Amino acid sequence: xxxxxxxxxxxxxxxxxxxxAVPLLIAxxxxxxxxxxxxxxxxxxxxxxxxxxxxxxxxxxxxLGFGGMVSFGHAAFIGLGxxxxxxxxxxxxxxxxxxxxxxxxxxxxFALVIGAISxxxxxxxxxxxxxxxxxxxxxxxxSLKAYGGDDGLSMAGRSFVAPGLDLARxxxxxxxxxxxxxxxVWGVARxxxxxxxxxxxxxxxxxxxxIAIGFPVYRFKLVAFxxxxxxxxxxxxxxxxxxxxxxxxxxxxxxxxxxxxxVILGGVxxxxxxxxxxxxxxxLEELLSHYTIHWQLGLGAVLLLVVLVAPNGLASxxxxxxxxxxG
Amino acid sequence: xxxxxxLEQAFNGLQFGLMLFLLAAGLTLVxxxxxxxxxAHGSLYMVGAYLIAAITAATGSYWWGLCFGVLGxxxxxxxxxxxxxxxxxxxxxxxxVLGTFAILMMCNEGVRLIWGAQPVPLSTPDSLAxxxxxxxxxxxxxxxxxxxxVGLLVALLxxxxxTRTRLGMQIRAGAANREMAMAxxxxxxxxxxxxxxxxAALCGIAGGMLGPILAVQVGMGESILIVAFVxxxxxxxxxxxxxxxxxxxxxxMDTAGRTFMPMLFAHLMSPEAAANAAPAVASILxxxxxxxxxxxxxxxxxxxxx
Numbered sequence: 289x290x291x292x293x294x295x296x297x298x299x300x301x302x303x304x305x306x307x308x309a310v311p312l313l314i315a316x317x318x319x320x321x322x323x324x325x326x327x328x329x330x331x332x333x334x335x336x337x338x339x340x341x342x343x344x345x346x347x348x349x350x351x352l353g354f355g356g357m358v359s360f361g362h363a364a365f366i367g368l369g370x371x372x373x374x375x376x377x378x379x380x381x382x383x384x385x386x387x388x389x390x391x392x393x394x395x396x397x398f399a400l401v402i403g404a405i406s407x408x409x410x411x412x413x414x415x416x417x418x419x420x421x422x423x424x425x426x427x428x429x430x431s432l433k434a435y436g437g438d439d440g441l442s443m444a445g446r447s448f449v450a451p452g453l454d455l456a457r458x459x460x461x462x463x464x465x466x467x468x469x470x471x472x473v474w475g476v477a478r479x480x481x482x483x484x485x486x487x488x489x490x491x492x493x494x495x496x497x498x499i500a501i502g503f504p505v506y507r508f509k510l511v512a513f514x515x516x517x518x519x520x521x522x523x524x525x526x527x528x529x530x531x532x533x534x535x536x537x538x539x540x541x542x543x544x545x546x547x548x549x550x551v552i553l554g555g556v557x558x559x560x561x562x563x564x565x566x567x568x569x570x571x572l573e574e575l576l577s578h579y580t581i582h583w584q585l586g587l588g589a590v591l592l593l594v595v596l597v598a599p600n601g602l603a604s605x606x607x608x609x610x611x612x613x614x615g
Numbered sequence: 616x617x618x619x620x621x622l623e624q625a626f627n628g629l630q631f632g633l634m635l636f637l638l639a640a641g642l643t644l645v646x647x648x649x650x651x652x653x654x655a656h657g658s659l660y661m662v663g664a665y666l667i668a669a670i671t672a673a674t675g676s677y678w679w680g681l682c683f684g685v686l687g688x689x690x691x692x693x694x695x696x697x698x699x700x701x702x703x704x705x706x707x708x709x710x711x712v713l714g715t716f717a718i719l720m721m722c723n724e725g726v727r728l729i730w731g732a733q734p735v736p737l738s739t740p741d742s743l744a745x746x747x748x749x750x751x752x753x754x755x756x757x758x759x760x761x762x763x764x765v766g767l768l769v770a771l772l773x774x775x776x777x778t779r780t781r782l783g784m785q786i787r788a789g790a791a792n793r794e795m796a797m798a799x800x801x802x803x804x805x806x807x808x809x810x811x812x813x814x815a816a817l818c819g820i821a822g823g824m825l826g827p828i829l830a831v832q833v834g835m836g837e838s839i840l841i842v843a844f845v846x847x848x849x850x851x852x853x854x855x856x857x858x859x860x861x862x863x864x865x866x867x868m869d870t871a872g873r874t875f876m877p878m879l880f881a882h883l884m885s886p887e888a889a890a891n892a893a894p895a896v897a898s899i900l901x902x903x904x905x906x907x908x909x910x911x912x913x914x915x916x917x918x919x920x921x
Contacts, residue, residue, distance in 0.1 A: 358709070405906070409913050412652070412708070416848045417909050419841070420902040431895030541841060545654075545716060552713040582728050588720035595713045596702060 300489060302354075302480040302559040304473075316466055320459045332458045333530070336465045338570045340526045343469045345550040345562030347519035350476055352548070353557035354485065355512045356492035360415045361402070361422025362547050365395040365517040367539030369524025371429060374441045374534040384447035384455075384525075391525035392518040398425070399517020403510050419541060426539040440535025447529055455529060465526055472519055477559055479515075488512055492557075553594060555603025564602045619753055624874050625867070630759050632866020633766025637821040638843040639850070639858040640773060641814020647853020648789040649704050649807060654715040655695070656818065656843070657836025658722035663688035663819030664826040664835065665726055668737040677740035685819035692815020696808050704807070719837070727833050734832035762824045769820060770859060777855055782809060790853040842869075845905050851915030861916065865901050872897035 316335075323331035344366055351357040369391035376387040402421045409417050435441050446455035455461045479485050491498045491505050499505050528534045537543070546569075554565025572590060576583030598605050642656045666687040671680030699718060703711045739758040746754040777783035785806050788796035797803050822831075829835065846865050850857025876897040880889035908916060 352709075405910065409909055412646075412852065413848065413909050413913055413915075416844065417906055420845070420906045420909075423841075423902045424899045424906075427895045427898040430898075431891050433891045437891070542837065545712075548709075549713055549716055552709045556709055582724050584720045584724035585728065588717040588724065591717035591720070592699070592714060595710050595717065599706065599710060 300481070300486055302477055302485070304477050304559070313470060316470075317463075320462055329458045332462050334570075334574060336458070336462045336526075336530055338566055339462075339465050339469045340523050340530060341547075341550065341570060342563040342566040343472055343526070344520055344523035345547055345554065345566045346473055346476060347516045347523065347562070348547050349551045349554075349556065349558075349562040350480075350519070351509075351512050351516040352551055353555075353561060354480060354492060355488045355509055356495075357407070357509060357513060358415050358548075359406075359418045359513070359516075360541070360544050360548065361418035361420075361425075362516075362520055363539050363541070363543035364402075364422035364425045365399055365520035366524035366527065366543070366547075367429065367534070367536070368395045368398055368425065369521030370528035370534045370538055371435070371441070371524075372521070373447065373525045373528045374443050375435055377443050377445075377447070378435065378441065382445070382448045384449045387447055388522060388525045392521040395521025395524065396514050396518035399520075400510065400514045403513035403517070407506060407509050407513065419544070422539065422544060423541060426536055426541075429536045429539060436535070438536065440533055440537075443528065443532045443534070446532065447525075461529065465530075468522065468526065472522065473559070473563065476519075480559065484508070484511075549591070551601075553591065553601055555601030558601065558603035561601055561603045568602060620874075622753060623755065624871055626755055626759065626763065627874075628867030628870035629863070630762050630766070630866070631870055632863040633763060633770065634821045634825050635839075635843060635846050635866050636766065636770060636859050636862035637817040637824075638839060639846040639862050640855060641810070641817050642840075642843050643847040643850070643853055643855065643858045644786060644790065644810050644814060646847060648786065648793060648810060650793070651700070651704060652708050652711045652715065653700070654712060654840065655700075655718040655722065656814070657840030658719050659688055659692050659695075659815040659818035659836075660822045660839065661726060661833070661836040662691050662722060662822075663815070664737070664822030664831045665730055665735060666691075667819070667823040667826060668735045668831045669730070671737060672735075677738075680737075681820075681823045684823055685816050688819025688822070689812045689816035692818070693808055693812040695815075696811035700811070701804075701807070722836075723833050732833065734830045737826040737831045739827045758827065765820065765824060769817065773817075773855065776813075782806070786810060842901065845901055848915055849905050849908050851917040854915070854917045857915055857917035865904070868904060869897075869901050872900040876900075 316339075319335055320332050323329070323335070344362070348359065348362045351359055372391040372394045373387045376390060381387050402418065406414055406417045406421065429435075430438055446461065449455060449464060453460050453464070455464065480489075487498070487503060487508055491503070491508060495505055524538070527538065550565035550569050551562055552565070553569060554563065555561030558564075569587075572587055573583065576586045580586070594602065638656070638660060641659075642653065645651050645653050645656070663684055667677075667680040667684030669680075670683050670687075671677050674680065695718070700715070703714050706714075743758040743761050745757060747757045747760065748754050775783075777786060785796065785801045788799070788801060789803075789806060825839075842865065846861040847858050848861075849865065850859070850861030873894070877889060877893040880893040880896070883889070884892070912918075
């Protein structure tokens with residue numbers, strides 16, 4: 289479950305690698321121009337969607353890959369964030385500066401409570417208890433008839449960010465998303481390279497030893513779990529805005545599973561793991577569904593191939609090459 | 616409270632619980648012996664149900680369908696183990712999740728490719744179509760009684776297999792201490808394949824029993840897979856006894872919750888609020904049960920290893 293053996297210089301080094309990050313950011317910033325040239329806002333929306341999932345997967349990777357906490361209920365926090373924004377809008381709160389942080393707080397608080405209980409268990413039991421809480425929240429939302437229940441809740445429009453910036457325009461929405469996702473990934477990188485992140489990874493490597501030398505392990509894990517929940521809440525807030533619609537299916541266990549698939553695919557415990565996984569998974573899905581309605585057959589085959597060929601995810605392939613170049 | 620209703624719900628709970636046991640038994644053995652998370656277990660259930668529906672349609676007889684469908688499911692399970700799943704035993708849990716999820720996707724799509732996206736019809740055999748009068752005033756579906764009978768019979772056979780046969784001894788040894796069992800010369804590879812085939816056959820039986828009641832459709836395996844996972848976690852991973860008792864507890868509790876929650880809530884609040892809240896609370900019950908059990912007994916009710 290850990291990645292102690294890959295060949296990067298230090299397993300605690302999770303820097304952004306500006307050499308890659310800057311060109312990547314420039315490319316992402318230029319993407320709407322390219323998309324328009326290729327003929328369509330469709331690609332901008334797709335890119336926004338991929339970025340949002342990248343954020344969600346990164347937040348899961350933060351606790352799963354770096355904290356060793358295999359949470360099978362991460363979609364619940366995304367759904368909570370999405371519902372917070374949608375309900376706030378229904379009640380007349382369209383200002384993103386209030387609604388989005390509120391979404392993060394709501395998801396964070398739920399993550400705090402759920403984490404406080406779940407973190408008493410370990411291993412497979414932790415997987416199952418986080419799933420249990422997510423399912424409870426799912427059925428709770430289904431029963432919220434005042435806010436659509438089963439049918440979901442349509443939003444009047446997208447949130448308001450600033451005058452002159454209209455989220456209803458796909459390009460504006462994309463840039464806001466890009467800014468938030470970049471800032472989040474940067475923040476996660478900062479956290480991972482700080483004392484907090486190093487402690488978290490040490491706990492992942494050997495929890496008993498960390499307890500023995502006096503670290504408040506439970507508290508560290510709980511803080512990480514809460515932070516990840518809040519970030520997932522932000523992803524949910526963006527997701528609600530992207531689709532203009534929220535429904536309980538956002539919180540279904542299969543959504544949690546898909547996020548986990550993205551993380552494993554991209555690389556558990558690699559800074560860019562969540563991003564890579566989301567890009568690969570969603571692009572492949574998009575591509576295959578153009579050719580055949582039975583695209584899941586192809587997607588499944590590719591996933592199977594990846595897990596057999598690259599046991600530590602796609603990011604490990606890059607890291608291995610880099611390590612070879614160094615060595 | 617109406618005693619007839621109570622009895623009927625007890626039977627329904629028993630029926631659902633026994634079917635859950637069929638699914639949970641294979642799942643917990645694979646989990647307990649090979650330490651493998653198999654998300655594709657529900658796919659065996661789905662494939663079994665489709666095979667049974669297809670053979671029933673072809674031969675016109677539910678019994679032939681059940682017979683060969685279960686056999687087909689067992690063969691499918693064994694083939695899956697030999698060709699793909701075998702490569703995942705030595706891998707970590709996360710790789711297993713990804714790998715078996717990929718298989719699940721492919722099974723779903725494969726079934727859709729062969730049988731189409733619409734649910735496939737599978738009805739109860741004519742001989743078991745009507746209700747029977749168990750005692751004066753109490754009628755119960757004969758097919759449901761048949762399911763209960765088959766479930767109990769299979770549970771008994773499983774018990775005999777596990778406690779009385781050489782294969783069962785090896786399975787128990789494997790579940791209790793895999794390394795030691797391997798060191799003592801158990802033919803691990805054959806054992807694993809056998810466990811898979813047995814697990815798949817059990818899934819097939821459950822598919823054939825529940826198919827006519829629920830629906831034979833793509834994705835039917837997933838929702839019930841989660842419940843089966845809940846069952847084995849409550850029972851204690853690797854324990855057949857735990858799976859059996861866990862399945863009965865979950866089956867009865869779920870059934871009772873769906874029937875009695877609305878009644879209870881109707882007393883407590885307005886009819887409208889009750890109609891909204893009761894189904895949600897009923898669905899939550901088993902997860903609440905699991906969380907509670909894990910909170911007090913973090914290794915389930917009947918843990919296998921010390």
